[in-house]
Amino acid sequence: MKMQLQQEWDLGEPRQPIGDEGGFGRVYEARSAAGELAAVKLVPQEPGADRELLFIDLEGVRNVVPILDSGEADDEWALVMPRADKSLRAHLDQHRSLPLDEAVRVLTDIAETLTDLDGRVVHRDLKPENVLLLDGHWCLADFGIARYAEATTAKHTFKGGGTLPYMAPECWKHQRATGATDIYALGVLAYELLEGTTPFTGPFDHDFQDQHLHGTPPPLTTAPALLAALITECLYRAPQSRPAAGNVLERLRRIPTASLSGGLAALAEANKAVATQHAEIDRQASAAVTEAERRRDLLEAAQTSLSLISEQLLTAITKVGSAAEVRRGKNDWAVILSDAQLSFSDPTKTRPDNWTQAPFDVVADASILLRIPGNRNGYDGRSHSLWYADAQVAGQYQWFETAFMRSPLIGGLSTVDPFSLSPGRDALGAVRSGMDVNQVAWPFTPLTLGDLDQFIDRWTGWLASAATGQLGHPSQMPEHDPSGSWRK
Incomplete structure (x- = not known):
């Protein structure tokens, strides 16, 4: 059987199908006039669709099967592709x-x-x-x-x-x-x-x-x-x-x-x-x-991924900190080493009405707190927020680590610095444009499963400093420039 498109193709007589028949079209072996072996897919011209639905510009895309030739054959569209192995x-x-x-x-x-x-x-x-x-x-x-x-x-x-x-x-x-x-x-x-x-x-x-x-x-x-x-x-x-x-x-x-x-x-x-x-x-x-169902699904994903993050940090600590005391709750834990205590909280569902007019959405939040006995400067440790949010790309949710500080215009230092905040009025002013009582003190840092080395290294290092009496108020605030780390 000869088929004329931009060039002529011979489908043989009888036509030799390749593989099983799919839902749309069937694939046959074909040869060009020059003897080039190919595969042709014949797609029925069904009502409600036209030829343009079959063709997409894939220039620059790796690992796709190219279209060598195309056209119309009787009441079917014909797509000619290289003969795959x-x-x-x-x-x-x-x-x-x-x-x-x-x-x-x-x-x-x-x-x-x-x-x-x-x-x-x-x-x-x-x-x-x-x-x-x-x-x-x-x-x-x-x-x-x-x-x-x-x-x-x-x-x-x-x-x-x-x-x-x-x-x-x-x-x-x-x-x-x-x-x-x-x-x-x-x-x-x-x-x-x-x-x-x-x-x-x-x-x-x-x-x-x-x-x-x-x-x-x-x-x-x-x-x-x-x-x-x-x-x-x-x-x-x-x-x-x-x-x-x-x-x-x-x-x-x-x-x-x-x-x-x-x-x-x-x-x-x-x-x-x-x-x-x-x-x-x-x-x-x-x-x-519905919005409620969407947030339920996101919360489920947040709980699953935070459990993995939490367990990975705890296992890294206990692997080398054999003298540490571990206290476990249902989904939270605390590690005590000398006079230092590192706590990882349960995730909490964020109520959308607590986060109105915010630049991005937060589904759940948790915190991680490192506390030490107050030193002579009244410093008690540091705490970071963990937010499950689309903080960087709209609609793409994951856990982010961040922290907050008092505005320098107010003066004075907090006993816990930087500190964590739950999504709400106190945090809202910090993430919106303009000056506020609280400011972002730590860049919104994605926590990606399988790539937590820096996160673990930070907190195990701070725990070690706290346990040996060397943890003090950060030398500068914010410690790292948070500008541009979240969408406004």
Whole structure:
């Protein structure tokens, strides 16, 4: 069968299909007049969509399958692509699950693509069938197909085998897809590469919907702790809580070289267990997104991630501070070493009405306090605030460390300096433009799981100074310029 587009392609007689038939179109082997081997996807011209839905400008994006030729053939659109070695689905059919190093390579290739697409294009249908091995890289294909399908079918059709297991909660609620939607699908795919099955298995549409909206993925059994934590974050229900593509890529690149031993290895396993426990939190049903539901999902993510941060700091301290006394509450703790006491508080849900007219949103807050017996200058120690907020990029939530000070215009020093504040009237004046009684004394510093070395080093160093009687009032305030570290 000959097909004339910008150039002529021979699909053979009979046509030889490649792989299984998907929800939109079927792929056939094709050859150009010069003998170039390729693959052609024929997409039906369904009502409600047009040719433009299938084509997206992907210049400069790594690891994508290019379109060699395109056009119209009878009542179908034709997309010609290079003939890939195989699909990731075919590879998984051969191996079921992949070794850690190979799985990380696959995920890294895809994360590079999603990083380049961030803010430009949402794929909407990331799954093994749409990941192809081409020139030694795993490349993403079928851009525009999912958008085309969305425009030509009813909301509940969800055509395409393999799509339902990868659909993010917001898709089941018929919300707009964003880059976070692709991150969720990447988390599902990562789970499948390591476990040999997706976290949710249906089998029917309503089963998948219930599982994605309310279910808890079974614990990962093969992933190292750092990768397990990353996959857990990708599968957060709240899109704003999932890591950005660039963050995923950076952390994947550290996975193969991560070498933990002793207390840190034990901590990593403890972190994995905590993440699994928090994944069991009840996921209430909702037919439509409301502000209360959005904040509930964000609070759940805040509690999970702060538990991991808190445990990592405590384990680092107790690993070397064998003489320290540890007092644990339900979700908080205190470490006493000599006359110094370091306390890490429970996270508290922030009430939005306490934070009106603020430049950014805060979902939860906690604090970390280092207290010493008052010295001759009346200095009792220091305390920092921990806020789960979108302080730097609107809509992207994570934990930030910051602290406050009295305005120099007021004069005098606080006995605890710098000090923590909960989101409210006292802190509001500090983060808004203009002068106020309180000012920001420490830059809004992101606390990223897997990259807490500086955070741990700061607080263990201050604890050591406090325990040996060397902790004093900071020599200057603020200690580091906080300008520009939060959005105003």
